[in-house]
Amino acid sequence: MPLHELNALLRMYKYMYMSRKCEDRLIELYRQGIVKGTVTSGEGNEAAIVGAVSTLNPETDVCNFMQRDFAGYLIWGVSIYHLFSHYIANKDSATQGKDGNVHHGIPERGLLPMVSHLGAMLPNVVGATYARRKQGKNSIGLAIIGDGGTSTGDFHESINIASVLGIPVLFFIENNQWAYSTPNSLQFKCSDLSLRSAGYGIKGKKIKATDVSLVCREVNDIVQEMRSTGEPFILQADTYRLSGHAAYDKAEYVPADELNTWKREDPVPMARSKIVSEGIQSESEMQNLEEKWDRKIDDESNRALQAEKINPSSIGWNVFAETKPDITLPPHSGENLTPVQAVNHALHHALAHDSNVFLIGEDIGYFGGPFKATKDLFKEFGRGQVIDMPLAESGFCGFAIGASEMGLRPVVEMQFSDFSTDAITQICVNAGTFFFRTGRRLPLTIRMPGGGGLSYGPFHSEDLEGLYGTFPGLKLVYPSVVEDYFSLLLGSIYDDNPVLFFENKFLHRRLRGNVTFTGEIERLEKARVHKAGDNLTILAYGAMFHEVIAAVQAVEKRLDASIEIIDPRILKPFDWDTLAESVTKTHRLLVVHESWGACSIGSWIISGILEKVFFELDAPPMLFTPPDTPVPFAPELEEVYRPGRESIAETIQRLLSM
Numbered sequence: 001m002p003l004h005e006l007n008a009l010l011r012m013y014k015y016m017y018m019s020r021k022c023e024d025r026l027i028e029l030y031r032q033g034i035v036k037g038t039v040t041s042g043e044g045n046e047a048a049i050v051g052a053v054s055t056l057n058p059e060t061d062v063c064n065f066m067q068r069d070f071a072g073y074l075i076w077g078v079s080i081y082h083l084f085s086h087y088i089a090n091k092d093s094a095t096q097g098k099d100g101n102v103h104h105g106i107p108e109r110g111l112l113p114m115v116s117h118l119g120a121m122l123p124n125v126v127g128a129t130y131a132r133r134k135q136g137k138n139s140i141g142l143a144i145i146g147d148g149g150t151s152t153g154d155f156h157e158s159i160n161i162a163s164v165l166g167i168p169v170l171f172f173i174e175n176n177q178w179a180y181s182t183p184n185s186l187q188f189k190c191s192d193l194s195l196r197s198a199g200y201g202i203k204g205k206k207i208k209a210t211d212v213s214l215v216c217r218e219v220n221d222i223v224q225e226m227r228s229t230g231e232p233f234i235l236q237a238d239t240y241r242l243s244g245h246a247a248y249d250k251a252e253y254v255p256a257d258e259l260n261t262w263k264r265e266d267p268v269p270m271a272r273s274k275i276v277s278e279g280i281q282s283e284s285e286m287q288n289l290e291e292k293w294d295r296k297i298d299d300e301s302n303r304a305l306q307a308e309k310i311n312p313s314s315i316g317w318n319v320f321a322e323t324k325p326d327i328t329l330p331p332h333s334g335e336n337l338t339p340v341q342a343v344n345h346a347l348h349h350a351l352a353h354d355s356n357v358f359l360i361g362e363d364i365g366y367f368g369g370p371f372k373a374t375k376d377l378f379k380e381f382g383r384g385q386v387i388d389m390p391l392a393e394s395g396f397c398g399f400a401i402g403a404s405e406m407g408l409r410p411v412v413e414m415q416f417s418d419f420s421t422d423a424i425t426q427i428c429v430n431a432g433t434f435f436f437r438t439g440r441r442l443p444l445t446i447r448m449p450g451g452g453g454l455s456y457g458p459f460h461s462e463d464l465e466g467l468y469g470t471f472p473g474l475k476l477v478y479p480s481v482v483e484d485y486f487s488l489l490l491g492s493i494y495d496d497n498p499v500l501f502f503e504n505k506f507l508h509r510r511l512r513g514n515v516t517f518t519g520e521i522e523r524l525e526k527a528r529v530h531k532a533g534d535n536l537t538i539l540a541y542g543a544m545f546h547e548v549i550a551a552v553q554a555v556e557k558r559l560d561a562s563i564e565i566i567d568p569r570i571l572k573p574f575d576w577d578t579l580a581e582s583v584t585k586t587h588r589l590l591v592v593h594e595s596w597g598a599c600s601i602g603s604w605i606i607s608g609i610l611e612k613v614f615f616e617l618d619a620p621p622m623l624f625t626p627p628d629t630p631v632p633f634a635p636e637l638e639e640v641y642r643p644g645r646e647s648i649a650e651t652i653q654r655l656l657s658m
């Protein structure tokens with residue numbers, strides 16, 4: 001039952017008191033060198049967070065706690081022992097010591113695991129709230145952000161998405177007047193951030209957030225209204241950060257008179273005085289209670305201190321969740337399909353047989369996407385499964401992450417993979433680290449139409465698998481033949497990890513092939529030897545795979561060589577065995593790709609092969625890529641820039657002559 005219904009000032013005080021005492025103890029442990037990283041205390045923010053969270057229902061609602069919200073975890077039912085264990089990084093740390101501080105969560109209980117990047121969790125809350133409501137719960141989301149965090153792009157993108165889609169998320173600004181050492185006057189120009197609500201066509205309000213009962217009443221009214229209207233809301237809760245940004249910060253930049261004024265409204269003693277003055281408890285009863293709470297804090301924190309430390313050899317170092325086959329689909333076949341049609345068939349098949357699958361992206365609904373990969377899907381499945389998103393790559397990738405955390409299987413379309421760079425924090429930092437830090441699965445497919453050869457210029461032609469390959473925790477799938485567009489896309493959707501699915505635009509309508517799906521979903525594991533050979537192994541994918549085939553056909557006879565061609569299909573995790581076996585046979589390796597060579601997939605593969613089978617090589621392995629410049633626009637320039645069959649043939653000849 002929500003706490004406010006119990007009129008529980010005393011109970012709310014308990015959480016405020018405990019939070020402050022726990023954080024004092026943590027700061028002590030930090031100063032003793034026992035807690036590492038830092039401690040960012042919520043001193044001054046307690047009434048805001050306790051008042052707001054007390055109105056939620058942890059059974060149905062969703063929220064993200066930030067660095068000042070220790071009390072929120074207590075309300076949500078996380079024990080003091082576990083909170084200390086995470087700070088101390090003992091064997092019961094929620095992230096197995098992979099993260100510290102308050103960076104954890106329990107997604108299955110609506111508590112989204114925290115990432116540091118300010119603003120990044122807001123769209124996660126929007127997506128998670130959407131998912132819970134889709135699952136039939138009357139959920140609302142509490143999306144918490146500080147005054148500084150309101151300057152981020154995700155703040156805008158997530159409010160806009162929630163407003164346009166009608167998702168009841170309370171954007172709760174804990175305005176404690178400072179962002180690290182930056183005062184509000186240097187952060188934004190307006191006097192009241194909630195006035196921005198008008199710009200989104202939603203409601204907003206500003207309240208003073210030092211009196212916990214008042215916060216609870218105000219938020220409760222708003223939350224009740226949101227549950228019936230389904231609309232988001234912006235609430236600015238004004239308070240003051242009563243200590244430094246973190247344990248190491250003396251906050252000498254804070255004007256003393258300003259601090260002293262706000263100290264008179266310190267929410268913890270304020271709530272206590274009210275309890276005593278209203279006769280809810282007598283002074284001596286309060287002292288007894290506080291002693292009891294102190295003993296609990298001592299007991300649990302000491303237990304956490306005495307618990308075994310993390311053992312590096314017994315924790316999981318995997319970055320990928322093991323995918324369990326929990327679904328089979330009916331068989332499907334299609335004839336003479338282009339790659340785009342194969343994608344369309346795979347999406348249709350998943351949507352038709354699994355209500356957990358849904359698509360989001362720009363212009364994917366009625367219009368079917370610029371390449372028509374989602375053609376007619378909106379007509380058949382409607383807004384429940386095919387959602388046009390505002391133009392906000394970071395926002396909608398964050399939305400997809402939140403929905404995935406709640407058990408759905410989102411498929412995101414990037415209009416052009418080039419624009420995915422706007423969502424790097426969400427894709428790489430948030431999704432990519434998810435399994436490692438939480439031990440939970442995160443099924444999420446992001447379709448990435450990329451590559452050049454179409455005279456689209458520097459911003460619509462990039463092939464970015466190399467960029468994403470540098471981050472751990474992302475699977476990279478790059479199909480080269482029509483059958484794989486279908487089977488690997490289903491394999492991606494039913495993988496329990498974030499997968500980037502690269503669709504080479506040059507091939508979109510240039511290939512034809514048949515699809516025969518038996519119903520068994522392929523795991524993302526195996527490369528394929530396209531053509532056997534003895535004198536050279538060439539690994540290539542996407543459009544380059546077909547350029548390599550043409551080049552090999554042109555030179556093989558003339559050079560009296562037999563060349564093996566490998567289609568890797570999945571770039572990460574990479575099938576080292578298939579390539580190492582091939583190189584052990586042919587003694588030469590050429591890798592060709594369309595993305596840049598520096599810090600690339602090709603250079604990573606070559607260094608791996610050197611480590612594994614160096615003594616099998618008769619010549620230095622070669623990487624053939626475009627030059628290290630942006631993709632040029634004019635066809636004459638792009639022709640020179642991009643590896644083609646002639647330049648690949650010359651490279652083959654050079655390598656074979658070594």
Ligand SMILES: Cc1ncc(C[n+]2csc(CCOP(=O)(O)OP(=O)(O)O)c2C)c(N)n1
Nearest residue numbers: 068116117118146147148149176178179180
């Ligand atoms: C995107 C991003 N930039 C910078 C930081 C470093 N940083 C951590 S907390 C903080 C200040 C945050 O201020 P505010 O949002 O007002 O929250 P408060 O600390 O006051 O609770 C900064 C700059 C970060 N975590 N994320």
